[in-house]
Amino acid sequence: xxxxxxxxxxxxxVLGGEPxxxxxxxxxxxxxxxxKQAFPQKNIWCYTGFTYEExxxxxxxxxxxxxxxxxxxxxxxxxxxDPDLHFRGSSNQRIxxxxxxxxxxxxxxxxxxxxx
Numbered sequence: 001x002x003x004x005x006x007x008x009x010x011x012x013x014v015l016g017g018e019p020x021x022x023x024x025x026x027x028x029x030x031x032x033x034x035x036k037q038a039f040p041q042k043n044i045w046c047y048t049g050f051t052y053e054e055x056x057x058x059x060x061x062x063x064x065x066x067x068x069x070x071x072x073x074x075x076x077x078x079x080x081x082d083p084d085l086h087f088r089g090s091s092n093q094r095i096x097x098x099x100x101x102x103x104x105x106x107x108x109x110x111x112x113x114x115x116x
Contacts, residue, residue: 004039011043011069020048020055025063032067044068049075052096071096 004012012035019028032044046068048055055061055073065071072088072095080090087095 001034001038004035004042009042011045013045013047014068015047018049019046019064020050020061022060022063025060029063029067032064036067043070045070045072047072052094065098069097069099071098 003009014028014032017024019025035042035044044067046064048071050061050073052071052073055065055071072093074090074093077090077092080092082089082091085091085093
């Protein structure tokens with residue numbers, strides 16, 4: 001948590017492995033909860049190979065969703081790779097703002113109602 005203290009750090013990005021796997025969530029959920037409590041103004045982004053719909057359909061997968069501000073969903077597909085995309089590697093992936101903010105103007109972003 002100390003690394004997130006400086007004001008020039010705007011948030012935290014969770015990626016690598018698969019954050020939404022239940023065994024990873026057992027560790028991530030309490031950590032992300034502590035991050036949100038300590039730094040409510042900082043954004044938490046999370047990259048996953050699951051789709052948002054898959055996460056919502058499975059209670060076990062959605063454990064960390066309440067702590068995420070922006071979700072980049074879907075697997076990277078090499079055939080859909082597009083180097084011109086913002087913050088994602090292939091065109092099937094979506095940037096989903098779970099808690100939209102006025103400054104969130106990213107081409108191709110999707111806005112959804114807050115998860116609760």
